[in-house]
Amino acid sequence: MFHDGARRRSVALLTTGVLALPAVAACGASEEGNVPAAAQDLAPTPRDLVANGSTLTWAIDAVPGTLNAYQADADTGTTRVAGAVLPALFTLDDKGRPQANPDYLESAEVVEREPRQVVVYRLNQKAVWSDGREIGAPDFAAQWRALRGKDPAYWTARNAGYDRIAKVERGKDDLEVQVTFDKPYAEWRSLFTPLYPKDVMGTPDSFNDSARTTLKNTAGPFSLKKVDRKSGDITLVRNPRWWGDQPKLDQLVFRKVAPKNRTKALTAGRVDLAQVAPGEAERISLARRDKGAKGPLAHGPGAGRTPADALMSWAVAHGTEQEAAESEQLAREQTREAVVAYAAEQKSLGAYEVRKALEPSFTQLALNGADGPLADERVRRAVARALDRKELAETVLKPLGLPAQPVGSHLALAGQDAYEDASDALGSQDTAEARALLAEAGWKPGQGAARPKNAGASGEPAEGAEGEEAVGNSGNEDRPGDDGGEYIVGEDDGKSGARGGPMLPGAVAAGQGAALWRQADVVARQDGDGKTEQGAHAQQGGPPGAYAPKGTAAPKESESPGAEGAAGPLAKDGLALTLRFVVPSGAGSEQLRAVADKIAEQLEKIGVTTAMKKVPSSGYFTDHVASGQYDMALYSWPGTAYPATDGRPIHAKPVPAADGSLNVAQNYTRVGTDRIDQLFDQAVGELDDGARKKLIKEADARIWAVAGAIPLYQRPELVAARPSVANAGAFGFATPRYQDIGFLKKGAKPGKQDRKPGS
Numbered sequence: 001m002f003h004d005g006a007r008r009r010s011v012a013l014l015t016t017g018v019l020a021l022p023a024v025a026a027c028g029a030s031e032e033g034n035v036p037a038a039a040q041d042l043a044p045t046p047r048d049l050v051a052n053g054s055t056l057t058w059a060i061d062a063v064p065g066t067l068n069a070y071q072a073d074a075d076t077g078t079t080r081v082a083g084a085v086l087p088a089l090f091t092l093d094d095k096g097r098p099q100a101n102p103d104y105l106e107s108a109e110v111v112e113r114e115p116r117q118v119v120v121y122r123l124n125q126k127a128v129w130s131d132g133r134e135i136g137a138p139d140f141a142a143q144w145r146a147l148r149g150k151d152p153a154y155w156t157a158r159n160a161g162y163d164r165i166a167k168v169e170r171g172k173d174d175l176e177v178q179v180t181f182d183k184p185y186a187e188w189r190s191l192f193t194p195l196y197p198k199d200v201m202g203t204p205d206s207f208n209d210s211a212r213t214t215l216k217n218t219a220g221p222f223s224l225k226k227v228d229r230k231s232g233d234i235t236l237v238r239n240p241r242w243w244g245d246q247p248k249l250d251q252l253v254f255r256k257v258a259p260k261n262r263t264k265a266l267t268a269g270r271v272d273l274a275q276v277a278p279g280e281a282e283r284i285s286l287a288r289r290d291k292g293a294k295g296p297l298a299h300g301p302g303a304g305r306t307p308a309d310a311l312m313s314w315a316v317a318h319g320t321e322q323e324a325a326e327s328e329q330l331a332r333e334q335t336r337e338a339v340v341a342y343a344a345e346q347k348s349l350g351a352y353e354v355r356k357a358l359e360p361s362f363t364q365l366a367l368n369g370a371d372g373p374l375a376d377e378r379v380r381r382a383v384a385r386a387l388d389r390k391e392l393a394e395t396v397l398k399p400l401g402l403p404a405q406p407v408g409s410h411l412a413l414a415g416q417d418a419y420e421d422a423s424d425a426l427g428s429q430d431t432a433e434a435r436a437l438l439a440e441a442g443w444k445p446g447q448g449a450a451r452p453k454n455a456g457a458s459g460e461p462a463e464g465a466e467g468e469e470a471v472g473n474s475g476n477e478d479r480p481g482d483d484g485g486e487y488i489v490g491e492d493d494g495k496s497g498a499r500g501g502p503m504l505p506g507a508v509a510a511g512q513g514a515a516l517w518r519q520a521d522v523v524a525r526q527d528g529d530g531k532t533e534q535g536a537h538a539q540q541g542g543p544p545g546a547y548a549p550k551g552t553a554a555p556k557e558s559e560s561p562g563a564e565g566a567a568g569p570l571a572k573d574g575l576a577l578t579l580r581f582v583v584p585s586g587a588g589s590e591q592l593r594a595v596a597d598k599i600a601e602q603l604e605k606i607g608v609t610t611a612m613k614k615v616p617s618s619g620y621f622t623d624h625v626a627s628g629q630y631d632m633a634l635y636s637w638p639g640t641a642y643p644a645t646d647g648r649p650i651h652a653k654p655v656p657a658a659d660g661s662l663n664v665a666q667n668y669t670r671v672g673t674d675r676i677d678q679l680f681d682q683a684v685g686e687l688d689d690g691a692r693k694k695l696i697k698e699a700d701a702r703i704w705a706v707a708g709a710i711p712l713y714q715r716p717e718l719v720a721a722r723p724s725v726a727n728a729g730a731f732g733f734a735t736p737r738y739q740d741i742g743f744l745k746k747g748a749k750p751g752k753q754d755r756k757p758g759s
Contacts, residue, residue: 057254127219147159213227266720586616
């Protein structure tokens with residue numbers, strides 16, 4: 001996958017379903033090194049065992065609005081097309097490490113660091129655009145000018161890295177490109193991938209419009225033949241000027257199939273490869289298991305009916321109550337039709353298999369620190385310390401047979417060189433310490449505390465979007481609250497208000513903030529031998545507001561519950577500690593809501609009441625998360641090979657805009673510090689790999705300490721594929737090698753690829 005920053009980090013992913021991709025064997029590095037917990041699942045096959053010819057159809061969610069990867073509305077479809085038809089100077093291997101792509105580069109290296117950083121690219125002499133022109137410095141220069149951010153006529157999504165370049169020029173010959181930087185840029189490998197021709201990047205008009213619907217000039221193993229928006233097909237064909245290994249496929253078709261229509265498309269045989277939801281993956285697995293089985297299926301419509309249910313149904317259908325009998329007869333007929341249809345679908349689904357790994361993205365719990373209770377860092381830390389992240393990861397990944405380890409970093413994932421578990425900067429799950437933090441923040445047990453109806457993050461009435469309804473229990477129709485309004489955990493489900501375990505005295509909590517920042521320094525500054533350096537906060541204490549001021553009175557003994565547990569929900573100044581948890585209501589969000597329910601149960605143990613609000617999936621992110629209309633929310637960020645570049649806008653401290661509003665960039669938690677910003681700024685310009693890794697680790701430790709975003713688990717990736725499809729499926733981190741994708745030769749079986757990903 002190329003570094004599509006415009007798409008990958010400008011839009012957070014709505015985490016729906018239980019799908020899991022590349023999982024992690026352990027939170028940190030193993031003894032053999034930092035390795036992904038779950039391997040790719042691609043049916044890797046040597047090229048000589050892949051048949052020449054034929055067409056493979058690959059499902060995408062929608063026909064992309066643009067084929068320009070550097071525009072704000074670029075999406076996964078844009079990434080797929082660009083990856084197959086445009087130059088990628090660096091690709092990612094299965095550990096998410098950038099690798100020079102020999103199809104385009106003979107070499108690329110930093111040749112000078114002082115007085116200014118200079119990178120020289122030596123191009124493959126065979127690399128040409130489809131119009132026959134050599135790929136060269138004019139293309140690099142045009143892309144730099146378009147993306148550097150100095151000309152507002154270019155509608156670019158971002159300029160990270162390009163804004164640090166001073167000049168781009170021809171080297172000693174036409175095959176050499178020299179890039180000189182104004183400021184050091186450590187993650188220079190993220191630049192010029194994908195590379196567009198100068199006729200796209202050369203003018204604002206061509207950049208803004210010409211590459212939105214077509215790509216006339218390409219330089220990948222495939223060329224773009226047609227974009228049919230009516231049928232939803234994007235057809236790629238072999239590039240006759242391609243100089244590398246020839247594509248095994250004659251045609252590669254990306255077909256628009258909305259996620260809700262994947263089962264229908266699979267049963268109709270309209271696609272060969274498609275990412276699917278957990279329910280669909282389970283059906284495919286059952287279909288393969290049931291091949292050759294005789295008798296009715298043990299799953300599907302009517303499978304859960306007991307003999308007693310069947311007897312009662314027969315009795316009603318043949319009873320003397322005419323209206324009831326007719327209704328039951330109709331229901332029985334509908335069930336019979338559903339059983340037949342389901343069986344036919346299962347037979348068709350048996351033609352596929354499920355390939356699974358862990359996706360290079362992770363789901364986090366976002367805590368909105370703009371106002372309300374979560375504006376207090378102690379409350380955010382209490383919420384974070386109450387979470388059993390292992391249990392939450394298992395809720396999603398264990399049913400899929402994938403490793404269920406919590407993610408330990410905001411900036412890298414297991415298997416990547418930059419991955420180190422820095423969660424100790426916050427601390428592990430500890431209900432007693434979470435209660436102590438809340439006590440120190442002034443939240444005490446109080447029965448009957450008032451709570452404004454439909455209260456939002458700041459206690460004001462929440463804005464009610466059309467179509468909003470109670471979350472219920474994410475699938476169980478008997479939970480109170482399904483009939484409308486908000487579902488208040490611990491009130492509407494008939495559970496006792498008692499919480500088990502003692503509340504620590506406030507004196508214990510009073511020093512936790514300072515200790516937390518010292519702990520962050522220790523975690524951040526630990527070297528590979530376990531030795532530590534002295535950090536600023538270890539010497540001087542935490543930053544203002546990070547902990548309770550010295551001398552803060554502890555709660556009176558009568559206000560701290562005994563060993564039998566808290567007396568009820570917590571309150572302060574007459575208001576209950578209630579957090580609004582916004583969750584999506586659409587199909588495919590069931591697993592997300594299940595995780596939300598688990599979180600609510602865990603928070604109930606520390607006296608936090610959770611008011612869950614189900615909102616339409618279509619507006620979940622834009623109307624609630626991005627706009628700040630939430631206290632807690634679940635969403636995902638893609639992983640990245642370039643954490644200093646991509647991590648900063650997500651964790652940057654919000655700053656006031658000229659109009660008085662708050663400019664949050666992509667930091668939707670509204671939580672940040674000047675020091676975190678400084679660490680990112682230092683890391684992005686640090687050319688020494690070891691020093692940069694230490695800066696990234698320290699930044700991550702401090703992000704944990706401020707407790708705005710709590711990483712939970714790596715997302716799963718489930719892909720339905722025909723068994724004959726080779727070198728495609730659940731890619732994990734790795735960039736697809738499109739010229740190797742195809743169908744197995746007759747009688748051939750998948751085998752391990754000798755070629756390294758990206759080579």
